[in-house]
Amino acid sequence: MKFPVSLDKPLVIFDIEATGLSVRSDRIIELAAIRIEPDGTRTEKCWLLNPTIPIPIETTAIHGITDDIVKDCPTFREKALEILMFFGEADLGGFAAGHFDIPILVEEFARVGMSFDADGRRVLDAQKIFHAREPRDLTAAVKYYCGHGHEDAHGAEADTRATLEVLIGQFEKYEDLPRSMDALDRMFNPIDPFNADRRGLLRWVNGKLVVNFGKKKGMELEELAKNEKNFLKWIVKGDF
Numbered sequence: 139m140k141f142p143v144s145l146d147k148p149l150v151i152f153d154i155e156a157t158g159l160s161v162r163s164d165r166i167i168e169l170a171a172i173r174i175e176p177d178g179t180r181t182e183k184c185w186l187l188n189p190t191i192p193i194p195i196e197t198t199a200i201h202g203i204t205d206d207i208v209k210d211c212p213t214f215r216e217k218a219l220e221i222l223m224f225f226g227e228a229d230l231g232g233f234a235a236g237h238f239d240i241p242i243l244v245e246e247f248a249r250v251g252m253s254f255d256a257d258g259r260r261v262l263d264a265q266k267i268f269h270a271r272e273p274r275d276l277t278a279a280v281k282y283y284c285g286h287g288h289e290d291a292h293g294a295e296a297d298t299r300a301t302l303e304v305l306i307g308q309f310e311k312y313e314d315l316p317r318s319m320d321a322l323d324r325m326f327n328p329i330d331p332f333n334a335d336r337r338g339l340l341r342w343v344n345g346k347l348v349v350n351f352g353k354k355k356g357m358e359l360e361e362l363a364k365n366e367k368n369f370l371k372w373i374v375k376g377d378f
Contacts, residue, residue: 139302142309144317145176149262150224151231151305153297154239155201157189161241162376165189166214167203169243170294172302173224183224184295186211201292215250222252229319231262233276233301236327236336257336260323264305267326271312276300283307349373 143149152171158164170184186203188211198204214221232239240256247254268279280288280300284307290296309315316322327336334340334347341350346358354362354369362370 139306141174141178142306142317143262143319143322145174145229145319147176147319148226148228149174149231149319150228151262151298151302152235152239152243153232153294153301154242155203155292155294156197156238156242157191157193158197159238161238161245164242165191166242166246167193167208168201168294169221170298171224172298173228181224185217185221187217188213201294214246218247218250218252222247222254225254227259229260229262229323230256231264231301231305233263233279233297233304234265235263236261260319261327262305262319262322263326264301264308267308267312267315268304270326271308276304279304283311 141149150171150173152169154166155168156164156166166187167189168184168186171182173181173183175181186208188208190213193203193205193208230240240261244254244256264279265276268274272279272282274282276297277288277291280286280303283304284300288296288300291300309317316325329336330338330341332342333350334342339349339351340359341348343356343358346360348358349355349362354366357366359370
């Protein structure tokens with residue numbers, strides 16, 4: 139299948155299975171990725187990792203990966219450089235990647251002392267296109283855009299291949315979608331120039347950095363540092 143977007147740099151479409159849904163405290167178990175070069179060349183990789191913490195039974199019920207399966211697998215630390223080199227400076231693609239996959243990947247790299255600059259990359263998210271046109275989940279997206287079922291849902295490798303197939307189906311269906319990463323990134327990932335981060339959790343207001351969520355929304359960080367240090371500690375310890 140020819141990829142329908144004109145790429146000016148590599149694009150890595152990826153999916154992650156983890157021990158849970160906490161970006162800060164959970165760990166990656168499986169990372170599958172497809173790297174697409176501007177000339178259309180594709181390279182697939184899948185890493186099964188030992189998370190170094192127990193996998194909850196309720197999580198295993200979703201993706202089928204047990205402690206016994208990964209006990210002899212390498213850790214993220216052991217594979218971090220290989221993963222970082224595979225991603226390189228590529229743009230990112232996935233299904234709801236901005237909600238979990240990208241943040242936990244950034245967190246895992248930070249945990250081993252390596253930097254992964256996600257904010258500097260454009261993101262092509264199949265879920266955002268899907269929800270903008272047909273609000274459902276990945277399994278429904280495969281059926282709707284590709285005309286068949288998604289039997290191996292919640293496996294990183296199968297979900298990654300399904301996401302790629304859905305993206306191609308979306309561009310076949312919606313001929314008015316832009317065909318460049320720049321235009322797509324602007325359309326589905328608009329960035330407010332006053333946001334200090336991509337999600338807008340912190341904003342610049344009158345030259346001051348302020349909190350843009352929760353009970354302290356609108357308060358300056360400078361003021362919080364003086365009078366509400368516990369709130370800042372909560373931010374540092376939370377999944378932000």
